[in-house]
Amino acid sequence: MRDWQRKGEARYAIDRSRNAILVKPQSYMNLSGPPVLGLATFYKVPPPRILVVVDDLDLPFGKLRMRADGSSGGHNGLKSLIEVLGQGFPRLRIGIGRGHDDPDAIDRVLGEFTDAEARELPAIVDRVVAGVETWLTQGVTQAMNLVNAKA
Numbered sequence: 001m002r003d004w005q006r007k008g009e010a011r012y013a014i015d016r017s018r019n020a021i022l023v024k025p026q027s028y029m030n031l032s033g034p035p036v037l038g039l040a041t042f043y044k045v046p047p048p049r050i051l052v053v054v055d056d057l058d059l060p061f062g063k064l065r066m067r068a069d070g071s072s073g074g075h076n077g078l079k080s081l082i083e084v085l086g087q088g089f090p091r092l093r094i095g096i097g098r099g100h101d102d103p104d105a106i107d108r109v110l111g112e113f114t115d116a117e118a119r120e121l122p123a124i125v126d127r128v129v130a131g132v133e134t135w136l137t138q139g140v141t142q143a144m145n146l147v148n149a150k151a
Contacts, residue, residue: 007042010035018136021045033080040085047089051135052081053128059095061117062124066092066131066147068140090140092131092147094124 004011009027014020021043025035040050048068054077059065069088072078078091113121127147135143 008035008038010039012039020136030076030080032077033082033084036081037084047085048140050085050089051132052078052089052091053132054078054091054093055096056093057096057098059093059097061095061097062120063095064092064124064127064131064147065095066090066135066140066144068144090135090143092128092135092143094128 004013006012006026009031010023010025012021012023015022021039023036023039025032027035036050036052039045040047054075056065056073056075058073068090070091071087072082073093075093081089112118131143131147134146
Protein backbone atom coordinates (compact mmCIF):
# COMPACT_ATOMS: atom_id res chain seq x y z
CA MET A 1 0.00 0.00 0.00
CA ARG A 2 2.16 2.80 -1.24
CA ASP A 3 -0.39 4.90 -3.07
CA TRP A 4 -1.77 7.15 -0.36
CA GLN A 5 -4.72 9.28 -1.35
CA ARG A 6 -6.47 12.09 0.44
CA LYS A 7 -10.18 12.62 1.08
CA GLY A 8 -11.22 15.40 3.42
CA GLU A 9 -9.18 15.20 6.60
CA ALA A 10 -7.93 11.66 6.02
CA ARG A 11 -5.17 9.92 4.14
CA TYR A 12 -5.98 6.44 2.98
CA ALA A 13 -4.55 3.56 0.98
CA ILE A 14 -6.45 0.71 -0.61
CA ASP A 15 -5.21 -2.87 -0.57
CA ARG A 16 -7.44 -4.60 -3.09
CA SER A 17 -5.80 -7.99 -2.49
CA ARG A 18 -7.10 -7.91 1.10
CA ASN A 19 -10.25 -5.93 0.34
CA ALA A 20 -9.05 -3.39 2.92
CA ILE A 21 -8.60 0.33 3.29
CA LEU A 22 -6.06 1.79 5.71
CA VAL A 23 -7.23 5.17 7.00
CA LYS A 24 -5.10 7.70 8.82
CA PRO A 25 -7.11 10.70 10.07
CA GLN A 26 -5.21 13.95 9.66
CA SER A 27 -7.35 15.83 12.15
CA TYR A 28 -6.64 16.22 15.84
CA MET A 29 -7.01 12.88 17.61
CA ASN A 30 -10.15 14.02 19.44
CA LEU A 31 -11.71 14.76 16.03
CA SER A 32 -10.87 11.40 14.39
CA GLY A 33 -14.49 10.35 13.97
CA PRO A 34 -15.65 12.58 11.10
CA PRO A 35 -12.78 11.70 8.70
CA VAL A 36 -13.30 7.98 9.32
CA LEU A 37 -17.08 8.33 8.95
CA GLY A 38 -16.59 10.17 5.65
CA LEU A 39 -14.57 7.33 4.13
CA ALA A 40 -16.75 4.63 5.68
CA THR A 41 -19.82 6.27 4.17
CA PHE A 42 -18.17 6.77 0.78
CA TYR A 43 -17.02 3.13 0.57
CA LYS A 44 -20.14 1.76 2.33
CA VAL A 45 -18.19 0.08 5.15
CA PRO A 46 -20.35 -0.72 8.20
CA PRO A 47 -18.86 -0.14 11.69
CA PRO A 48 -18.27 -3.86 12.44
CA ARG A 49 -15.91 -3.92 9.42
CA ILE A 50 -13.86 -0.98 10.73
CA LEU A 51 -10.91 -2.02 12.89
CA VAL A 52 -9.59 0.93 14.87
CA VAL A 53 -5.99 0.67 16.08
CA VAL A 54 -4.98 3.06 18.87
CA ASP A 55 -2.22 3.57 21.38
CA ASP A 56 -3.25 3.21 25.02
CA LEU A 57 -1.53 4.86 27.97
CA ASP A 58 -3.38 2.67 30.44
CA LEU A 59 -2.02 -0.60 29.07
CA PRO A 60 1.54 -1.60 29.90
CA PHE A 61 4.04 -1.07 27.10
CA GLY A 62 3.69 -3.79 24.48
CA LYS A 63 0.42 -5.24 25.79
CA LEU A 64 -2.26 -5.69 23.11
CA ARG A 65 -5.98 -5.83 23.71
CA MET A 66 -8.65 -6.37 21.07
CA ARG A 67 -12.38 -6.02 21.65
CA ALA A 68 -15.31 -6.42 19.26
CA ASP A 69 -16.96 -3.26 20.58
CA GLY A 70 -17.24 -1.24 23.76
CA SER A 71 -16.55 2.09 25.35
CA SER A 72 -13.78 4.60 24.76
CA GLY A 73 -11.99 3.73 27.98
CA GLY A 74 -11.17 7.43 28.23
CA HIS A 75 -9.38 7.53 24.85
CA ASN A 76 -10.34 10.78 23.12
CA GLY A 77 -9.90 9.39 19.61
CA LEU A 78 -12.24 6.50 20.42
CA LYS A 79 -14.72 8.94 21.97
CA SER A 80 -14.86 10.83 18.69
CA LEU A 81 -15.31 7.62 16.70
CA ILE A 82 -18.07 6.41 19.03
CA GLU A 83 -19.88 9.75 18.59
CA VAL A 84 -20.17 9.18 14.84
CA LEU A 85 -20.13 5.36 14.48
CA GLY A 86 -21.61 4.15 17.75
CA GLN A 87 -19.84 1.54 19.88
CA GLY A 88 -20.19 -1.37 17.43
CA PHE A 89 -16.74 -1.38 15.87
CA PRO A 90 -13.74 -3.50 16.87
CA ARG A 91 -10.68 -1.86 18.32
CA LEU A 92 -7.11 -2.94 18.91
CA ARG A 93 -5.33 -1.13 21.69
CA ILE A 94 -1.54 -1.08 21.79
CA GLY A 95 -0.14 -0.39 25.22
CA ILE A 96 2.43 2.38 25.48
CA GLY A 97 2.28 2.67 29.28
CA ARG A 98 2.45 5.93 31.15
CA GLY A 99 6.21 5.89 31.59
CA HIS A 100 8.05 6.11 34.85
CA ASP A 101 9.76 9.48 34.78
CA ASP A 102 7.03 11.72 33.39
CA PRO A 103 3.36 11.25 34.30
CA ASP A 104 2.27 13.87 31.71
CA ALA A 105 0.26 12.00 29.07
CA ILE A 106 1.09 14.44 26.25
CA ASP A 107 4.82 13.95 26.67
CA ARG A 108 4.41 10.17 26.67
CA VAL A 109 2.11 10.05 23.64
CA LEU A 110 4.13 12.49 21.54
CA GLY A 111 7.57 11.65 22.91
CA GLU A 112 10.18 9.12 21.91
CA PHE A 113 10.35 5.54 23.13
CA THR A 114 13.23 4.59 25.37
CA ASP A 115 16.06 2.61 23.79
CA ALA A 116 14.80 -0.56 25.49
CA GLU A 117 11.25 0.03 24.19
CA ALA A 118 12.53 0.77 20.69
CA ARG A 119 14.27 -2.61 20.65
CA GLU A 120 10.94 -4.29 21.48
CA LEU A 121 8.94 -2.47 18.79
CA PRO A 122 9.58 -4.88 15.88
CA ALA A 123 8.13 -7.81 17.84
CA ILE A 124 5.15 -5.70 18.94
CA VAL A 125 4.50 -4.56 15.37
CA ASP A 126 4.66 -8.20 14.22
CA ARG A 127 2.00 -9.12 16.80
CA VAL A 128 -0.20 -6.21 15.72
CA VAL A 129 0.13 -7.19 12.05
CA ALA A 130 -0.75 -10.80 12.90
CA GLY A 131 -3.83 -9.58 14.75
CA VAL A 132 -4.96 -7.36 11.90
CA GLU A 133 -4.37 -10.10 9.32
CA THR A 134 -6.33 -12.57 11.45
CA TRP A 135 -9.17 -10.06 11.82
CA LEU A 136 -9.25 -9.58 8.03
CA THR A 137 -9.21 -13.29 7.20
CA GLN A 138 -10.89 -15.05 10.15
CA GLY A 139 -12.90 -12.42 11.97
CA VAL A 140 -12.85 -10.62 15.27
CA THR A 141 -13.23 -13.65 17.56
CA GLN A 142 -10.19 -15.43 16.16
CA ALA A 143 -8.22 -12.18 16.17
CA MET A 144 -9.16 -11.56 19.82
CA ASN A 145 -8.06 -15.10 20.72
CA LEU A 146 -4.68 -14.44 19.11
CA VAL A 147 -4.09 -10.87 20.26
CA ASN A 148 -5.40 -11.18 23.79
CA ALA A 149 -3.42 -14.33 24.59
CA LYS A 150 -0.56 -13.87 27.01
CA ALA A 151 2.52 -12.88 25.03
